[in-house]
Amino acid sequence: MQPDVLIIGSGMGGATLAAALAPSGLRVMILERGERLADSPEARDPDAIFRRGHFRPPEMWHDGQGRAFNPGNYAFVGGNTKFYGAVLLRYRAQDFAPLRHIGGVTPGWPIGYDALEPWYGRAEQLYRVRGDGAGDPTEPARSTPYPFPPVPDEPDIAALRRAFTAQGLHASALPLGLDLDRWLARAPTTWDAFPDTTGAKSDAESCGLAVALQHPNVTLLTGTKVVRLLAQGRRVTGAEIDRAGVREVMTAPVVCLCAGAVLSAALLLASANDDHPAGLANASDQVGRNFMNHNLTGMVAWNPVRRNRTVYEKTIQINDFYLTGGPDGEPLGNIQMLGRITGPILAGEAGLPLWLARHVADHSIHIMAMSEDLPDPDSRVIWRNGGVVLDWRRTNTAAHELLVRRLGRAMRRAGWPIVLSRGFPKSKPSHQCGTARMGMDPAASVVNADLKAHDLDNLYIVDASVLPTSAAVNPSLTVAALALRAGDHIARTMA
Numbered sequence: 001m002q003p004d005v006l007i008i009g010s011g012m013g014g015a016t017l018a019a020a021l022a023p024s025g026l027r028v029m030i031l032e033r034g035e036r037l038a039d040s041p042e043a044r045d046p047d048a049i050f051r052r053g054h055f056r057p058p059e060m061w062h063d064g065q066g067r068a069f070n071p072g073n074y075a076f077v078g079g080n081t082k083f084y085g086a087v088l089l090r091y092r093a094q095d096f097a098p099l100r101h102i103g104g105v106t107p108g109w110p111i112g113y114d115a116l117e118p119w120y121g122r123a124e125q126l127y128r129v130r131g132d133g134a135g136d137p138t139e140p141a142r143s144t145p146y147p148f149p150p151v152p153d154e155p156d157i158a159a160l161r162r163a164f165t166a167q168g169l170h171a172s173a174l175p176l177g178l179d180l181d182r183w184l185a186r187a188p189t190t191w192d193a194f195p196d197t198t199g200a201k202s203d204a205e206s207c208g209l210a211v212a213l214q215h216p217n218v219t220l221l222t223g224t225k226v227v228r229l230l231a232q233g234r235r236v237t238g239a240e241i242d243r244a245g246v247r248e249v250m251t252a253p254v255v256c257l258c259a260g261a262v263l264s265a266a267l268l269l270a271s272a273n274d275d276h277p278a279g280l281a282n283a284s285d286q287v288g289r290n291f292m293n294h295n296l297t298g299m300v301a302w303n304p305v306r307r308n309r310t311v312y313e314k315t316i317q318i319n320d321f322y323l324t325g326g327p328d329g330e331p332l333g334n335i336q337m338l339g340r341i342t343g344p345i346l347a348g349e350a351g352l353p354l355w356l357a358r359h360v361a362d363h364s365i366h367i368m369a370m371s372e373d374l375p376d377p378d379s380r381v382i383w384r385n386g387g388v389v390l391d392w393r394r395t396n397t398a399a400h401e402l403l404v405r406r407l408g409r410a411m412r413r414a415g416w417p418i419v420l421s422r423g424f425p426k427s428k429p430s431h432q433c434g435t436a437r438m439g440m441d442p443a444a445s446v447v448n449a450d451l452k453a454h455d456l457d458n459l460y461i462v463d464a465s466v467l468p469t470s471a472a473v474n475p476s477l478t479v480a481a482l483a484l485r486a487g488d489h490i491a492r493t494m495a
């Protein structure tokens, strides 16, 4: 099949874009470097996942100091969403305008919340989001209700919710893409970083891609890695692919790059040629810059004489400090439950002996503080000697430290007196975004508000790289909403 549209990557951006394009009848071909993730004993084995890194690709990147590391960046059909927590939150309306943070002022978006709102609603339908927004002081206006009611709290989380309320905090339902019965039917294990092999997570494969592939005009080629984009003048003329060591070139009138924030930027930079010496779509010198990834701290709030019997813990969030809380009223961020830490996970992550890790995990609550990372042109992805350099410069850390302190205090008051906290390491860029940002000014951004590259007439970038700001909410629903909006634009342009 000679495609009309090539999509590179089948993660949140690529799969959702395919779902948006499928009804148009355009011939869509998705090129994915990974294979489908099959079920296996390791899929629910915390030791395999957290200690042995069983599902991690053997890929090595370098940090800004030249140290090699193996990133938690997955390579299966569905991309990182196969392992994600499936928290599917909208950016808050205020996130689209410039906001003053402790660490600086965010740039604002080329579109407002209103322009994305209908697409958020469709993304929530496609990804079967459960939630209700009640009691969340930052919940933005919506034209459509959540498709499904929230996941109910288990008793120990209901008690925590009451304890937060008694402190004057507003604990609200965490919006989730989850079929809990289906998840637990496979095994009563926890959630975050566990791969979805049964369709119980609303991930890019089980939702976006499944819908797209119902259409005969959409095909998926797995095990197909794009190694370079070819371009002449203002057009991408092909994608050079590697399939099991065999190189060939695929062509299509429109090419959509959806390889994720780090690898999309890397591919554009690796594709430099005589017409585009700094890399494709990079006349502005913005490709790879403004890398962001959230400041994240996981917390284990321990009470040696109190048990936490919860299996599925991830049901509440707090946004009281989302827009305020700093010394001059600056935003601090979002608080949300983790997907339940168990003994083997704690042993793997913190290096504790298993007996102690089990005791701590069963007598503690597990929660996370998330603060916005601001765009910094020196925080960047570089393509060097045929490999990825990720020089992430964290920003806005003072706001994050304040949020962590506030959360620690709230947990102690809630009856969990010993609070152990740990920042997420730089080697796991799970909320990576911002390396090909959208904007109106071609001198200061990479794509326009339709996600078309400023410098190329037939290249779209549709993944987390286009986010101009990271906000302080999980990125996937915003990536999906943008992909649906871009798909509508592409289908109309090609009709």
Ligand SMILES: Cc1cc2nc3c(=O)[nH]c(=O)nc-3n(C[C@H](O)[C@H](O)[C@H](O)COP(=O)(O)OP(=O)(O)OC[C@H]3O[C@@H](n4cnc5c(N)ncnc54)[C@H](O)[C@@H]3O)c2cc1C
Pocket: 008, 009, 010, 011, 012, 013, 014, 031, 032, 033, 034, 072, 074, 075, 076, 077, 078, 079, 080, 081, 083, 084, 085, 086, 087, 088, 089, 192, 193, 204, 224, 225, 226, 227, 258, 259, 260, 261, 263, 267, 430, 431, 432, 462, 463, 464, 465, 474, 475, 476, 477, 479
């Ligand atoms: C453990 C974990 C937990 C997370 N929890 C949440 C959460 O609860 N909520 C949330 O919103 N987000 C969460 N995230 C983040 C979320 O997964 C990402 O924001 C989202 O997947 C980004 O979508 P994307 O399209 O940019 O990239 P991805 O979904 O990663 O997709 C990129 C795809 O491109 C493919 N690819 C890359 N290079 C090439 C190439 N050269 N050729 C062909 N294919 C290629 C990859 O294999 C992959 O399939 C989590 C991530 C992790 C790792």
